[in-house]
Amino acid sequence: MIKFLLEKEFKQILRNSFLPRMIIAMPLMMMLVFPWAANQEIKNLRLSVVDNDHSTYSERLIQKIASSGYFNLTDVSVSNNEAMRSIERDWADIILEIQPDFERNLIKEGTANVMILANAVNGMKGGLGTSYLSVILQDYAVEIRNEWKQAPEMAILPVINIVPQNRFNPHLDYKVFMVPAIMVTMLTLLCGFLPALNIVGEKEIGTIEQMNVTPVNKLTFILAKLIPYWIVGFLALSLCLTLAATVYGLIPVGRLTTLYLFASLYILVVSGFGLVVSNYSNTMQQAMFVMFFFIMIFILMSGLFTPISSMPQWAQNITAFNPLKYFIQVMRMVYLKGSGIADLTTQMVALCCFALFFNGWAVLSYRKSS
Numbered sequence: 149m150i151k152f153l154l155e156k157e158f159k160q161i162l163r164n165s166f167l168p169r170m171i172i173a174m175p176l177m178m179m180l181v182f183p184w185a186a187n188q189e190i191k192n193l194r195l196s197v198v199d200n201d202h203s204t205y206s207e208r209l210i211q212k213i214a215s216s217g218y219f220n221l222t223d224v225s226v227s228n229n230e231a232m233r234s235i236e237r238d239w240a241d242i243i244l245e246i247q248p249d250f251e252r253n254l255i256k257e258g259t260a261n262v263m264i265l266a267n268a269v270n271g272m273k274g275g276l277g278t279s280y281l282s283v284i285l286q287d288y289a290v291e292i293r294n295e296w297k298q299a300p301e302m303a304i305l306p307v308i309n310i311v312p313q314n315r316f317n318p319h320l321d322y323k324v325f326m327v328p329a330i331m332v333t334m335l336t337l338l339c340g341f342l343p344a345l346n347i348v349g350e351k352e353i354g355t356i357e358q359m360n361v362t363p364v365n366k367l368t369f370i371l372a373k374l375i376p377y378w379i380v381g382f383l384a385l386s387l388c389l390t391l392a393a394t395v396y397g398l399i400p401v402g403r404l405t406t407l408y409l410f411a412s413l414y415i416l417v418v419s420g421f422g423l424v425v426s427n428y429s430n431t432m433q434q435a436m437f438v439m440f441f442f443i444m445i446f447i448l449m450s451g452l453f454t455p456i457s458s459m460p461q462w463a464q465n466i467t468a469f470n471p472l473k474y475f476i477q478v479m480r481m482v483y484l485k486g487s488g489i490a491d492l493t494t495q496m497v498a499l500c501c502f503a504l505f506f507n508g509w510a511v512l513s514y515r516k517s518s
Contacts, residue, residue: 150337153372155467173386178334183323190276196231198242200222203251235267242277244267306398312417316484328479329452331388339415344422348435366514381415401486413499414475420506427513446472
């Protein structure tokens, strides 16, 4: 019986001129566009400099900041008021004011003051911009100390050299962090919405009534709805893995079998959830709004963009019931750290529980007349 039901489902998918195209276009769009757009790296900050010293040291500092790649020098203002007008007109994001006698104080006293003013309308942009500028200033101070150490007339100054070692993402490329999570989002949208809209579509055109009067039991019917999208999810994931390797050079450190094992569980989770929604929806609009509501919450509270540890405690407690969170953890740990099944026991147990819960609910909530 399930063989004929699967044949019916695949024929429905292939006869639809839109679905096969979307199954291919969605992974392509998300993998080729989203990693560049969903980027929290702050670059090209507009910097206005107020140089009250006009010395060799201040000019060198300005050149170092401009060559860092994070800042675009928009203007060198003659006063703080003029620089503030640049921020008010949205011509600049950050002001660096170099105090008078910057060079003299640096040479005679070993310290010199500068002031940083940041436009904090966008708090993240202002905070990160200030941090970037502070790091460049510290690096500049280290350069000066190292030069003075080599000069015979200067006293030997104690210096602590810090050599950072970035594990798992040595170049600090944000795309490396985002690409595995975007794959999870793609599977969520593809394998969550399509099963939900499938049953509701049959309700609207009336073919579901023909299935309801057949001797097919509810478990077989739901299983026949799950398997096609389970296969579709595998095909889409394979396409994403191929694009990640060819476009971004991102290859999993761990085993592909581990990724596919957890992907099979996760597809069952989101497909089961979609079927639950479809069982309680009578129209396409209802199903789409309910799915969109829950998936937006799942995505925003999954750790996709912001770390879960930064959320309030009540929000962290809610994320324990978010299946998206666990699969994102799996993808990042396997891709970047090479974690195996033994390291992912918590995530496996959670996804198994979600799969049993949602698919069991889908079977029990499906209303069949015979």
